[in-house]
Amino acid sequence: MIPVAFDYTAPSSVADAISALGSDSEEIKVLAGGQSLIPVLRLRLAAPTLLVDIGRIPELRGITDEGDAVVIGAMTTHAEVADSDLVKEHAGVLAKATETVADPQVRHRGTLGGSLVHADPAGDLPAPILALDAELVIAGADGERTVPAANFFHDMFATAVGDREILTKVRIPKHTGWGAHYEKFTRVAQQWSIVAVAATVKVDGGSISAAKVALTNMGATPIRATGVEQALLGRAAAGDTVKQAASSAAEGTNPPTDTNGDASYRRHLANVLTRRAVLAAAAS
Amino acid sequence: MARISIKVDGVEYADDVEPRTLLVYYLRDQVGKTGTVIGCDTSNCGSCTVHLDGTSVKSCTVLAVQADGHEVTTIEGLAKDGELHPMQQAFHENHALQCGFCTPGMVMQSIDLLRDNPSPTGEEVRHGLEGNLCRCTGYQNIVKAVLAAAESAPVRVGTAGGTL
Ligand SMILES: Cc1cc2nc3c(=O)[nH]c(=O)nc-3n(C[C@H](O)[C@H](O)[C@H](O)COP(=O)(O)OP(=O)(O)OC[C@H]3O[C@@H](n4cnc5c(N)ncnc54)[C@H](O)[C@@H]3O)c2cc1C
Numbered sequence A: 001m002i003p004v005a006f007d008y009t010a011p012s013s014v015a016d017a018i019s020a021l022g023s024d025s026e027e028i029k030v031l032a033g034g035q036s037l038i039p040v041l042r043l044r045l046a047a048p049t050l051l052v053d054i055g056r057i058p059e060l061r062g063i064t065d066e067g068d069a070v071v072i073g074a075m076t077t078h079a080e081v082a083d084s085d086l087v088k089e090h091a092g093v094l095a096k097a098t099e100t101v102a103d104p105q106v107r108h109r110g111t112l113g114g115s116l117v118h119a120d121p122a123g124d125l126p127a128p129i130l131a132l133d134a135e136l137v138i139a140g141a142d143g144e145r146t147v148p149a150a151n152f153f154h155d156m157f158a159t160a161v162g163d164r165e166i167l168t169k170v171r172i173p174k175h176t177g178w179g180a181h182y183e184k185f186t187r188v189a190q191q192w193s194i195v196a197v198a199a200t201v202k203v204d205g206g207s208i209s210a211a212k213v214a215l216t217n218m219g220a221t222p223i224r225a226t227g228v229e230q231a232l233l234g235r236a237a238a239g240d241t242v243k244q245a246a247s248s249a250a251e252g253t254n255p256p257t258d259t260n261g262d263a264s265y266r267r268h269l270a271n272v273l274t275r276r277a278v279l280a281a282a283a284s
Numbered sequence B: 001m002a003r004i005s006i007k008v009d010g011v012e013y014a015d016d017v018e019p020r021t022l023l024v025y026y027l028r029d030q031v032g033k034t035g036t037v038i039g040c041d042t043s044n045c046g047s048c049t050v051h052l053d054g055t056s057v058k059s060c061t062v063l064a065v066q067a068d069g070h071e072v073t074t075i076e077g078l079a080k081d082g083e084l085h086p087m088q089q090a091f092h093e094n095h096a097l098q099c100g101f102c103t104p105g106m107v108m109q110s111i112d113l114l115r116d117n118p119s120p121t122g123e124e125v126r127h128g129l130e131g132n133l134c135r136c137t138g139y140q141n142i143v144k145a146v147l148a149a150a151e152s153a154p155v156r157v158g159t160a161g162g163t164l
């Protein structure tokens, strides 16, 4: 279908984008890569009156090394993130999760910022961002603020980013030398996660000295499997011990029931995929 | 209405479009490039794939205004002087199409795939074509065609994004 008519503006700076978002058009939407928004417009599930295209703002693009952190501009595409040596070296689990998003065409257009603000419970990038303890920088009329990933995802399709604000960048503390793996479970090629697990671990002399694990699509927002993280500490990075630690992955989650599976199936999956993800991360 | 300038298959166009116009409709209805087809309403099928500044995109999931100032290559821009692009030739020789509806998108994505990975394995070809659906062939001969093109195609430079 063809979207409902809307006005369009493509500012060239964050400041101009913020002032466009402050205009008195009835329903204003930010347009990033458009890989979630344009399908929604085509199905007429949304009918904004003004689109503010942030795709022509150079300061929102690129990946930089800032000493103890890797900083990724919100408009950086999935293809750029998955391909980046900086991301692969210092935030491996994000690179691995990004490779599994959609298909090459979508990865050429879709952006990290768009995925995070869209906050689909089955989206693949919120979990690694949560696991990596990233910080998100949000710009609005009152200036800039920084929100830790743990406080960013409020509900299904709802984040700390307000209607008149934009996410400008994501700061990820370096996890250099950590093993990383994203275990995504789907039934067919190019599908959203039924359940997925982001795991990044530090192994010293065969035992796990630090572990971060987050779950995709086990609730309205991504969830840290803190029980698993604690149970892994000091344990051998081997089959049985990891299996035992992973058996608490689904505790405290509230997974959906849909045509891909019911909640109890997803709980079972979460345990199995957590074991696989941690073992693969430790071996990587 | 918004004024856009776009280079399509090597030719400059300047047109007025509504902001809601999808790139695929602009290409088909205003520029006349009906070789690029629309197969779905959900951004899943990939039949509308074109190259935007040399990389593959689903033209049903890009607004024409987003392509303002950029360069598009469609399936119609691949053949030169009546001679098929090596990827088109490989599809032809390997019987990689039946009804042909998915073919424009398959060919455009296959060229992108080889740009990214000049000598892929069969598995990598399947992975790289994840965003393109074919309801006829069972994919077998499409994979064969891409592998054949990777093996035999001479590098052809100079087309906008259409290099192999
Ligand atoms: C066929 C297909 C398959 C897909 N499969 C997957 C998959 O397997 N896994 C997965 O994770 N994703 C998948 N996606 C979604 C894809 O990852 C999108 O790229 C992503 O969800 C949105 O990013 P975008 O840049 O395209 O954002 P847009 O579509 O432009 O925007 C999405 C939403 O976020 C808002 N927004 C975007 N950027 C900002 C910003 N910087 N500040 C404030 N608001 C902003 C917009 O207003 C809009 O509401 C798929 C998409 C398609 C079409």
Ligand code: FES
Pocket: B037, B038, B039, B040, B041, B042, B043, B044, B045, B046, B047, B048, B049, B058, B059, B060, B061
């Ligand atoms: S028409 Fe199906 S993906 Fe564009």
Ligand code: FES
Pocket: B096, B097, B098, B099, B100, B101, B102, B103, B133, B134, B135, B136, B137
């Ligand atoms: S040849 Fe008919 S859809 Fe592919």
